[in-house]
Amino acid sequence: MTVTESVATTIRSIRAQVAALHAELPRNGLVVWTAGNVSARVPGADLLVIKPSGVSYDEITADNMVVTDLDANLVDGEMAPSSDTAAHAYVYKHMPHVNGVVHTHSTYATAWSARAEPIPCVLTMIADEFGGEIPVGPFALIGDDSIGQGIVTTLSGHRSPAVLMRNHGVFTIGASARAAVKAAVMCEDVARTVHIARQLGTPLPIAQNDVDSLYARYQNVYGQA
Numbered sequence: 001m002t003v004t005e006s007v008a009t010t011i012r013s014i015r016a017q018v019a020a021l022h023a024e025l026p027r028n029g030l031v032v033w034t035a036g037n038v039s040a041r042v043p044g045a046d047l048l049v050i051k052p053s054g055v056s057y058d059e060i061t062a063d064n065m066v067v068t069d070l071d072a073n074l075v076d077g078e079m080a081p082s083s084d085t086a087a088h089a090y091v092y093k094h095m096p097h098v099n100g101v102v103h104t105h106s107t108y109a110t111a112w113s114a115r116a117e118p119i120p121c122v123l124t125m126i127a128d129e130f131g132g133e134i135p136v137g138p139f140a141l142i143g144d145d146s147i148g149q150g151i152v153t154t155l156s157g158h159r160s161p162a163v164l165m166r167n168h169g170v171f172t173i174g175a176s177a178r179a180a181v182k183a184a185v186m187c188e189d190v191a192r193t194v195h196i197a198r199q200l201g202t203p204l205p206i207a208q209n210d211v212d213s214l215y216a217r218y219q220n221v222y223g224q225a
C-alpha cells in the first residue's frame with residue numbers, strides 16, 4: 001500500500017507515540033512479560049499502529065512498531081503484529097470515535113473477568129471515568145476478530161471505556177491511545193480497591209443521579225478542561 005507523504009509523516013509520529021505508551025504498561029504494573037499491547041488509529045487512513053508480537057517492552061521502539069490495515073493485514077513493519085491486532089482493527093472499523101485501544105491482563109481486573117463479574121460502581125472514581133459499572137464481555141479465542149466483536153457489542157452505547165473480556169483480561173478504548181492507557185490504569189486501580197472493599201464488607205452503590213453528575217463533571221470540567 002502506498003500512502004501520501006502527509007500520512008507517512010503522521011505514521012512516523014504515531015509510531016513514536018505508541019512506542020512510548022507501551023512503557024506505561026509495566027510502569028503502572030499492568031503487565032508481566034509481554035502480555036499487553038497498545039495501538040492507535042492513523043487518522044485519515046484505514047490503518048493502525050501496534051506493537052510487534054512478543055517483544056519485551058524495553059525493546060519496543062518507534063522503528064519496530066507495526067502498521068496494518070483495518071483487516072489486520074501487514075502494511076509496514078519487519079515483525080509480526082500483536083496477537084490481538086484483529087481485535088484492535090475490528091474496534092477501529094466499527095467504532096469511528098475510537099482512536100486508541102489497549103489490552104492488558106492486569107491482575108485484579110483480570111480476576112474479575114475470570115468470574116465474569118462486572119465491577120460495580122461503588123467509587124466516585126468509577127463514576128468519573130467509567131460512568132457506571134465496568135462491564136463483562138463474552139469469552140472469545142485469540143487471533144481473529146471474535147474478541148473485537150465482543151468489545152464492540154459490549155461497549156457500543158456504553159459509557160465505560162473498559163470491558164472485562166471473560167476469562168481473558170481487559171480491553172480499553174479511547175479518543176486517543178493515551179486515553180485508552182489511562183482507562184486501563186484506572187480500571188486496574190478500581191478493580192483492586194473494590195476487591196479489598198469486598199473482603200472487608202459489602203460496598204455501597206452510588207445513586208444513579210450522583211453517578212451521572214460525577215461522570216458529567218469529570219468528563220467535562222475536571223483538570224484544565
Ligand SMILES: O=C(CO)[C@@H](O)[C@@H](O)COP(=O)(O)O
Binds near residue numbers: 035054082
Ligand atoms: O493474551 C494474549 C495471548 O494469549 C496476548 O494478548 C498477549 O500475550 C500479548 O500478545 P502480543 O505480544 O501483543 O502478541
